[in-house]
Amino acid sequence: MARFDPDAAGLAAAYREHRDWVVALAYRMTGDRDDALDVLQDVFLWLFGRVPVELTGTLRSFLYPAIKHRCIDRARRRRKVVPLRGDLELAWDGGLEDGDFRRLLARLPEEQREVVTLRFALDFQLDEIAAALAIPLGTVKSRLHYALVALRP
C-alpha cells in the first residue's frame, strides 16, 4: 500500500506522465475524441480532489476503473455505441483498423477483451491488471490464457 500525496509539481508531473495513455484509452473505449478529452479532464480533476490516496497497485491501475466508468457513462449518454455483452457499453475499438484482428477481438468475451487490452495495448503487468480490475491474479492469468487461445490463428 503506497500513499500518493504529491505537491502541486508532483500532481502536474503525474498528469504529464499519464495523460497520453489516459486519453488514448478513453478514445479506444468511447470511439470519440471529444468524449476522450472530457474523460481526461474528469479523471484528473477527480484524482486531484481525492489526494491523498492509498494505492494498492500503481497509479495507472488506480486510474483505470475511473477511466472505464466515465467512458461507460459517456457512451450511454451519447448512445453512440452498440451494446456489447453484459451491461458494458464500451466501444473498445476507437482507433482500431478494420480487419481480421478486430473481428477476432470482437468475438472475445468482454472480460477477456479488457484483460488483453490492458496487457497488450497499455503494457500493464499482470499484478497491475489484477489491481485495476480488483480481481485475483489467477483470474487475470486464466482470462489472458483463454483469450490468447481464442486469438490463436
Add this chain to the structure above:
Amino acid sequence: MTDERDVDLQRALALSAVPVPPEIDARILDAAGRRRARRRWPLAAAGALMAAATALFFAFRPAPAQARDVNHDGRVDVLDAYRLARAVEAGETAPRWDLNRDGRVDRADVDGIMTALVSLQ
C-alpha cells in the same frame, strides 16, 4: 511471456495517439495548483484554532492550588472557602480574591474552591 504473437497483439492493439489541446493541459495543470493551495488552508485554520484554544485555556484556566490557599495555612480546605465567602460578603474587590479570574469577586470564586475540594483527583 513476450513472443512473436505478443508483439503482433501489441501492434494490433496499439492505442491511437489523441492530441490534447493546450487549453485542456492548462486547465488541468491549473487545477493541480489550486488543489494544493486548497489543501493548505485547512492546515493553517487548524493551527490558528489550536493557538486560540491554547490562549483561551491559559486565560481561563482554573486557579492553581496555591492561589486557592487564601488563608495561607499550607492547605486548601473548607476554611479557605469560608474565608473567601467572608471576603465576598464584605465586598472585597482586590484581584487576589478573584480566583477564577473573571474580573469579579463573587460566589463563583467560592464555588471554585468547593469544587476543587470534592474533586476525585
